[in-house]
Amino acid sequence: MTRIHDMGGRLGEGKISKEDENVKFKSKWEEEVFSLTIAMGFSGLWNLDASRFAREALEPVDYLRFSYFEKWLAALINLLNENEVISATKEKNSAWFKKFRKLEAKNVSSLLERGSPTLREGIKKNKFEIGEKVKIKNFHGNEKVSGGHTRLPNYVKGRTGRIIYYHGTHVFPDSHAHFLGENPEPLYSIEFVNQELWGKHYPFSEDTVIVDIWENYICEKI
Numbered sequence: 001m002t003r004i005h006d007m008g009g010r011l012g013e014g015k016i017s018k019e020d021e022n023v024k025f026k027s028k029w030e031e032e033v034f035s036l037t038i039a040m041g042f043s044g045l046w047n048l049d050a051s052r053f054a055r056e057a058l059e060p061v062d063y064l065r066f067s068y069f070e071k072w073l074a075a076l077i078n079l080l081n082e083n084e085v086i087s088a089t090k091e092k093n094s095a096w097f098k099k100f101r102k103l104e105a106k107n108v109s110s111l112l113e114r115g116s117p118t119l120r121e122g123i124k125k126n127k128f129e130i131g132e133k134v135k136i137k138n139f140h141g142n143e144k145v146s147g148g149h150t151r152l153p154n155y156v157k158g159r160t161g162r163i164i165y166y167h168g169t170h171v172f173p174d175s176h177a178h179f180l181g182e183n184p185e186p187l188y189s190i191e192f193v194n195q196e197l198w199g200k201h202y203p204f205s206e207d208t209v210i211v212d213i214w215e216n217y218i219c220e221k222i
Helices: 028-041 049-057 060-067 068-082 090-099 105-114 194-198
Strands: 135-138 160-169 185-193 208-214 218-221
Touching: 028 049, 028 068, 060 208, 160 218, 185 194, 194 208
Parallel strands: none
Antiparallel strands: 135 160, 135 218, 160 185, 185 208
């Protein structure tokens, strides 16, 4: 089974409402949650993939009822607790702060602009080429960690698509989220015909969906 967050292609979820894209935050507390999450992300206690996993690992009932930034806040609290930032004793906090990386205000703009690049050049030779048809593995999530993080959407599992772009080798989120190493994998953009995904009765036969997929998710060339 996939987690509740993997909602792509599910029926009965209703229409997605379009919000004003110019409004980033609805209230002050959302800004503060965003700032805290970004600042703690630079602490070195966890990485981006672990942060994503913390949000998607929320209890299903909470995930469905929480707003977007409530999910961020709940995940941040869980990460702080798991890393004993909240529960640590005064003595342990003293030792912990010595190795804690602080995000200083003067560095925020430059660090956010730089981001966290995941490209790792020359790590691994790609098995597949642009234009080739490939079949995606049909498995239930992370192959190494039961119930673990994965970036493979459920709706493309077991489906066939065509490679239209190669991005080079990138950090593999399934292992990185669980601190099992970066294990860079070739990353492709794969195009799927909508009828392959949603069935032959899908009315718009010329529509396609493009998904970025790591080589580890690919079963074979067709």
